[in-house]
Amino acid sequence: MDLKGKLYSKLERYVKIDTQSDDKSSSFPTTSKQFDLLKLLAEELKQIGAKEVNMDKWGYVTATIPATADGNYPVIGFLAHVDTSPDAPGKGVKPQIHKCWQGGNIEINKALGIVLNTSNCPELAPFKGEDIVTASGDTLLGADDKAGIAIIMTAAEYLLQHKEIKHGRLRIAFTPDEEVGQGVDHFDVKAFGADYAYTFDGDVAGCIEMENFNAHAVKINITGKSVHPGTAKNSLANAIRIAGDIISSWPENLLPENAEGREGFIMFTDLSAEIEKAELSGIVREHDSAKLLSMEKQLEAIVEAKRYKYPSAKIEISFREQYRNMVEIINQHPKVMDNLKEAVRMAGLEPRIKPVRGGTDGARLSFMGLPTPNIFTGGYNYHGRYEWVSLDGMNKSAEVLLNLAQLWAK
Ligand SMILES: [Zn+2]
Structure with missing residues (x-):
């Protein structure tokens, strides 16, 4: 399945909107510009035919993809965050696509000498032949986590157009302020109404995450x-x-x-x-x-x-205490990871479980009663000018979402 064209047009549209969060702000969301993208996403969800599209006063955008399978299946949620890191400039992002990367230097910005290659980023090496997207050297890219948003939107659109694909009730949420550690502060888990969820936030193709730091x-x-x-x-x-x-x-x-x-x-x-x-x-x-x-x-x-x-x-x-390792919760619900690993294999990848050296919104959601591991979006070098994402990796991630939707209705 090739959804790369759709994925890129969405990614391009989202990264051009400045949504940087601010760790010094005491309002929620920490910056009002995050509403620019949240409002656009609510509008787009309506356009593609999603149901129960809602934006609450905190900015959380939620929507439903109604079930196409008969039967009583768990409700599955998919989440991504709209904000970008305050650690690098996030305004005026100009994405560039380096088609079919041949393994050499990727010139992000010649004048500034910003070059991406396998010596400064060995994680890039396995993705030769793929379409790599970067910014232009003066900003971060914001694939963290707009790649996650593009993946969820593309897969949602696909499911709404292909009602022959059988799945249970699916819920979508786009959240602000993940980068400043406040992404789920006001998230209404009960109203969201999912039994299990997955965040699409991070890492190269194949990586899934169910373990994070305990943090004090x-x-x-x-x-x-x-x-x-x-x-x-x-x-x-x-x-x-x-x-x-x-x-x-x-x-x-x-x-x-x-x-x-x-x-x-x-x-x-x-x-x-x-x-x-x-x-x-x-x-x-x-x-x-x-x-x-x-x-x-x-x-x-x-x-x-x-x-x-x-x-x-x-x-x-x-x-x-700041946050806890979600593995404690995830392990109580083995099907959450079993289905995820199976969905990754069905997309033709071997799942790699990586411990997160940080916290995630999913970790906090898990302790709020919604077990939420994390799924790769196909990128790396987040929060900086060397950030990149592979369109092929994003495509695999969208496939994982489609597979998951179907596996939970079996
Ligand atoms: Zn992120």
Whole structure:
């Protein structure tokens, strides 16, 4: 099945709309420009004949593809996010298509010297002969996650035109603010009414994700004691110095720059300090919740040692849960992954299960009662000028959606 033409025309239309989210904003969505795409999608869903098309006050766009099979099958949801990352410019995206890539350099921008190849991105190597889409060197592409939106819209249109394909009730949702970690803050799981769902967000063809980090935030508050440096002996407690001591005592093998795969870490992300007071913040990340707790114990032990070393200071440490590894929930519903793996194989790919070194909207949805693993969209190098997506990978992803719809009605 070749839906590449349709996929590209949608992708091109969506990436040209600036939908960058803003982690410093306190409104929801964090930027009102995300409504530009959300409104367009609601309109397009109506045009292709989707039912129950709705946009709520938060901006969530939902719609239904009615069942074509008789019988009582689970309701399946498909989700993608409209916002792009605040980490790279997202306005004025000019997509370019590099047809039938032959394995050499892909010049994203000659003048700026932005060249994509298999040395700076080995993940590209298996996709020789495919149509690769990039931006033009001055912005990100926004395939994260507009490729996901194009995939869902293309597959939805196809299903609505081919009612001979038998499937149960399907639900679609487009959400704002995923990149700033707030994508499902106001999402009404009950109103969405799906039993299981899949996000289309991320990675190269074949990759599926059901595991993400357990994530805690850590805060260390240090109250020092200021004394004139001339008479400071045995009485000064300099909170700046103590914060530095704690930071440098954390083992190097447990830092993000030295970790990969399933290895966890603690990263200090912020420090404000003066002699009398310091506040140190950080994040704790680990797929295994027992290992996460043992890393926290290790940091607590370091803090305890500093309390003895600096008796006139007061040091407090606390942890706060941010999100949890969805594998815990997904494993309780084996059919969610069984059908997904089968759908990927039916599309002619071998499923590769990758642990996500971050969080996903799907992880939070899983803990809100909607088990939601993630499906590849066929791209890589997200959040930057080297971002690319393969149209062939997107085509495979759309096939996976069509296969899933049918597998759930068996
Ligand atoms: Zn994304």
